[in-house]
Amino acid sequence: MGKQTKAIISMNLKTVITELNKALADEFLAAYQYWIGSKVVKGYFRKTVQDELLEHSKDEFRHAEMITDRIIQLDGTPIINPKDWYKLTTCGFMPPTNPNSIEILKQNLKGERCAIGIYNNLLKKLKHKDENTFHMVAHILKDEIEHENDLEAILDDIEVTKKTS
Ligand code: FE
Numbered sequence: 379m380g381k382q383t384k385a386i387i388s389m390n391l392k393t394v395i396t397e398l399n400k401a402l403a404d405e406f407l408a409a410y411q412y413w414i415g416s417k418v419v420k421g422y423f424r425k426t427v428q429d430e431l432l433e434h435s436k437d438e439f440r441h442a443e444m445i446t447d448r449i450i451q452l453d454g455t456p457i458i459n460p461k462d463w464y465k466l467t468t469c470g471f472m473p474p475t476n477p478n479s480i481e482i483l484k485q486n487l488k489g490e491r492c493a494i495g496i497y498n499n500l501l502k503k504l505k506h507k508d509e510n511t512f513h514m515v516a517h518i519l520k521d522e523i524e525h526e527n528d529l530e531a532i533l534d535d536i537e538v539t540k541k542t543s
């Protein structure tokens with residue numbers, strides 16, 4: 379990391395790296411949560427749900443990549459062992475044991491709401507302290523908000539369909 383890069387970060391670097399690794403654990407688990415959900419899902423709007431979950435899975439993987447790149451840029455070590463995903467996660471992992479599309483959508487929605495809370499708190503910590511990480515997190519948060527909206531919309535559509543059929 380360059381001297382000037384380091385100089386403009388006015389908070390403990392280790393703290394930034396720890397927070398980013400926690401977020402990285404959540405992103406990987408979220409990517410798998412969506413991906414495996416898209417494979418096992420059955421029921422209402424199967425194809426729509428599969429497509430949406432797969433798209434979100436790719437977004438979460440991209441977030442994991444952005445976070446990893448930033449950790450490396452800060453001279454930190456990104457999570458090397460997948461065992462640490464479970465140790466560092468805040469939002470956890472909900473095995474999609476029930477393939478019903480409503481249940482899977484609800485699990486993912488819970489995950490998104492957790493992620494939104496985490497990134498919102500992280501933004502408060504980073505503001506005016508590490509502007510580059512701040513902007514990256516703001517970008518990720520924007521995606522998570524869109525994810526929450528998309529999942530809510532499909533759940534609404536299912537409810538409307540159930541009532542009219
Ligand atoms: Fe994400």
Ligand code: FE
Pocket residue numbers: 408434438490493521522525
């Ligand atoms: Fe998301």
Ligand code: MG
Pocket residue numbers: 430433434524525528
């Ligand atoms: Mg979407």
